[in-house]
Amino acid sequence: MRLAVVGFGGVGQAFVDLLLLKRSYLYNEGLDIKINYIMNSRGGVYSPTGIDCASLVEFSKANGDLSQYKNGGSKQITFESIMKNKDIDVLVEMTPTNKETGEPGMTYIERALEKGIHVITSNKGPVMLAYKRLNKLAAKNGVQLGIGCTSGGALPTVNGGLIDMAGAEILSIEGILNGTTNFILDEMAQKGVTYDDALKKAMDLGIAEADPTLDVEGWDTATKLLILTNILMNEEKTLADILVEGITGITPEQIEKAKREGKKYKLVGRTENRDGSLHMTVRPEKLDRGHPLYSIDGRHKAVRYVSDTLGDLTLSGGASGVTPAAASVLRDLINIYRGYRYSI
Amino acid sequence: MRLAVVGFGGVGQAFVDLLLLKRSYLYNEGLDIKINYIMNSRGGVYSPTGIDCASLVEFSKANGDLSQYKNGGSKQITFESIMKNKDIDVLVEMTPTNKETGEPGMTYIERALEKGIHVITSNKGPVMLAYKRLNKLAAKNGVQLGIGCTSGGALPTVNGGLIDMAGAEILSIEGILNGTTNFILDEMAQKGVTYDDALKKAMDLGIAEADPTLDVEGWDTATKLLILTNILMNEEKTLADILVEGITGITPEQIEKAKREGKKYKLVGRTENRDGSLHMTVRPEKLDRGHPLYSIDGRHKAVRYVSDTLGDLTLSGGASGVTPAAASVLRDLINIYRGYRYSI
Numbered sequence: 001m002r003l004a005v006v007g008f009g010g011v012g013q014a015f016v017d018l019l020l021l022k023r024s025y026l027y028n029e030g031l032d033i034k035i036n037y038i039m040n041s042r043g044g045v046y047s048p049t050g051i052d053c054a055s056l057v058e059f060s061k062a063n064g065d066l067s068q069y070k071n072g073g074s075k076q077i078t079f080e081s082i083m084k085n086k087d088i089d090v091l092v093e094m095t096p097t098n099k100e101t102g103e104p105g106m107t108y109i110e111r112a113l114e115k116g117i118h119v120i121t122s123n124k125g126p127v128m129l130a131y132k133r134l135n136k137l138a139a140k141n142g143v144q145l146g147i148g149c150t151s152g153g154a155l156p157t158v159n160g161g162l163i164d165m166a167g168a169e170i171l172s173i174e175g176i177l178n179g180t181t182n183f184i185l186d187e188m189a190q191k192g193v194t195y196d197d198a199l200k201k202a203m204d205l206g207i208a209e210a211d212p213t214l215d216v217e218g219w220d221t222a223t224k225l226l227i228l229t230n231i232l233m234n235e236e237k238t239l240a241d242i243l244v245e246g247i248t249g250i251t252p253e254q255i256e257k258a259k260r261e262g263k264k265y266k267l268v269g270r271t272e273n274r275d276g277s278l279h280m281t282v283r284p285e286k287l288d289r290g291h292p293l294y295s296i297d298g299r300h301k302a303v304r305y306v307s308d309t310l311g312d313l314t315l316s317g318g319a320s321g322v323t324p325a326a327a328s329v330l331r332d333l334i335n336i337y338r339g340y341r342y343s344i
Numbered sequence: 345m346r347l348a349v350v351g352f353g354g355v356g357q358a359f360v361d362l363l364l365l366k367r368s369y370l371y372n373e374g375l376d377i378k379i380n381y382i383m384n385s386r387g388g389v390y391s392p393t394g395i396d397c398a399s400l401v402e403f404s405k406a407n408g409d410l411s412q413y414k415n416g417g418s419k420q421i422t423f424e425s426i427m428k429n430k431d432i433d434v435l436v437e438m439t440p441t442n443k444e445t446g447e448p449g450m451t452y453i454e455r456a457l458e459k460g461i462h463v464i465t466s467n468k469g470p471v472m473l474a475y476k477r478l479n480k481l482a483a484k485n486g487v488q489l490g491i492g493c494t495s496g497g498a499l500p501t502v503n504g505g506l507i508d509m510a511g512a513e514i515l516s517i518e519g520i521l522n523g524t525t526n527f528i529l530d531e532m533a534q535k536g537v538t539y540d541d542a543l544k545k546a547m548d549l550g551i552a553e554a555d556p557t558l559d560v561e562g563w564d565t566a567t568k569l570l571i572l573t574n575i576l577m578n579e580e581k582t583l584a585d586i587l588v589e590g591i592t593g594i595t596p597e598q599i600e601k602a603k604r605e606g607k608k609y610k611l612v613g614r615t616e617n618r619d620g621s622l623h624m625t626v627r628p629e630k631l632d633r634g635h636p637l638y639s640i641d642g643r644h645k646a647v648r649y650v651s652d653t654l655g656d657l658t659l660s661g662g663a664s665g666v667t668p669a670a671a672s673v674l675r676d677l678i679n680i681y682r683g684y685r686y687s688i
Contacts, residue, residue: 025513154657155657159503163679164503164504164507166675167674292660294639295638295639304661310662310671314661315659317636317657317658331509334510335507340507340683340684
């Protein structure tokens with residue numbers, strides 16, 4: 001399979017590293033992967049017979065301007081030139097997330113699908129804004145749209161609901177979908193510290209981002225819940241349909257009280273049918289000891305699906321970081337290679 | 345897709361019921377399923393245009409001898425006649441398990457694969473004895489072998505390892521793979537009763553079978569562990585490679601002591617690499633509170649995979665009984681319809 005990697009930040013670089021690491025695995029699978037393009041906002045590299053990735057990775061660690069790369073680097077390599085050359089099978093779309101317009105990823109994904117090119121994206125923007133439309137576009141053009149990375153990375157939330165629950169109707173979704181907030185709540189419960197102290201520790205450890213707003217105010221969880229709900233329950237909801245409350249107001253007293261009751265606070269994203277209509281919430285919930293998400297601690301994530309005929313399924317685990325995220329992109333690539341039709 | 349259902353016990357009947365129940369789901373999926381044959385040991389029913397399942401299910405509830413069924417029932421319908429007519433796409437093989445020879449399922453599966461017919465089986469015998477060979481036979485003939493039902497039923501242990509971990513190497517498997525023994529151990533811990541009393545309760549509730557030997561002595565767990573190890577780690581192990589110890593010797597004193605230590609006994613099936621060779625065990629293990637399988641109680645099952653690049657994944661849940669088992673067969677059917685190649 002011939003790939004273009006568009007967007008070359010941490011996950012993109014980890015993806016190229018991973019392909020090098022997994023060379024023998026892929027060979028055994030019968031999967032011959034060539035990367036014909038790697039592009040970022042400053043330019044790109046092109047080789048019609050496959051880029052020498054080991055050499056490029058070394059270069060890119062020292063120099064972010066791919067257009068300076070001696071073997072094929074050029075400012076002239078644009079997305080349109082990729083579309084024009086027609087020498088790729090899969091677009092790996094990894095540009096930064098824009099939750100308002102989805103751009104530039106939205107246009108890249110549309111253009112590729114229209115040209116009959118499979119797309120795998122790590123970009124939440126286009127998926128949360130227009131999954132149904134993009135998926136139909138893929139189906140219409142006989143190609144696949146892989147989005148596993150956008151909702152939990154290594155934790156296979158999408159495959160878990162789509163493939164592992166095939167033939168069953170998903171009645172509700174509940175998940176601990178953000179590792180940072182789960183770490184903070186766990187830290188507060190274990191050490192009895194304040195929210196601010198726990199957040200500071202998460203930042204010191206590199207678990208929380210420099211601006212943790214999207215995590216702690218619940219929007220990262222909401223975005224993932226939105227993606228899962230739209231895909232697995234065939235909805236077209238938006239962020240505005242979700243009641244979102246973060247964890248910034250949680251006090252040590254609340255945590256302590258929950259502990260005395262044998263419970264734990266978790267930031268839960270939840271979609272369920274009540275009184276005939278769908279309710280979507282993200283908020284701190286006090287979970288009982290018997291709840292399947294009760295024991296998900298530290299940075300771990302988990303999601304639980306309740307279905308009609310396959311009972312319930314909880315998936316937990318999934319490592320954090322750029323390599324596991326890249327591995328979730330590779331997972332989609334392999335499953336598409338193995339014939340799975342995400343877009344029907 | 346045109347099916348033959350061979351073997352028509354509890355799961356087979358539940359499968360046919362499920363297809364009736366799921367008619368609109370399948371229609372929306374674009375999947376038109378016709379059952380051309382239903383066969384058990386006394387004969388069968390054939391309709392070249394699809395059996396009227398509602399009517400047949402009603403008949404079969406009153407009369408186990410399908411050959412007496414007025415619309416197409418006959419003693420002359422044999423497996424060979426199905427092979428000869430060449431009017432099915434999928435064999436749903438549900439004959440009783442024989443762990444020594446795999447027959448009659450083994451021959452049925454081989455014959456169908458050789459004829460270019462997909463096979464989905466709920467029969468552990470052929471899968472534990474010859475998965476690799478059968479899978480190669482499927483690949484050679486361009487068809488798929490679905491075996492999800494044989495290792496955990498509704499709990500998607502096979503898909504979880506094969507699809508959700510695609511691209512990663514599975515380094516170890518550990519699972520609570522038998523609901524009956526998990527119920528018994530949980531009952532002993534919760535109520536402080538003896539093994540015999542807990543077993544009696546499990547039998548009274550219909551959780552344990554009349555002859556619970558295979559469950560309580562660990563062989564059901566061992567069989568599932570064997571299937572998962574061979575498929576997910578590309579091995580050709582046999583039951584003789586597994587060190588198996590059941591739960592019959594566990595005393596209330598041991599359970600009580602574990603409880604005081606904050607631990608729980610669970611019957612764990614485990615495959616792991618130690619000192620460069622693969623070790624497979626089934627035995628009661630004392631799990632710490634932090635272990636991902638610690639909180640799997642009652643009749644629940646779970647499996648945990650540790651991988652190189654996708655971190656670890658624990659799948660838990662999965663309902664018990666004939667309908668969830670039938671739903672796991674339907675799951676394989678849908679995933680094969682969606683193009684997934686289990687056999688490459």
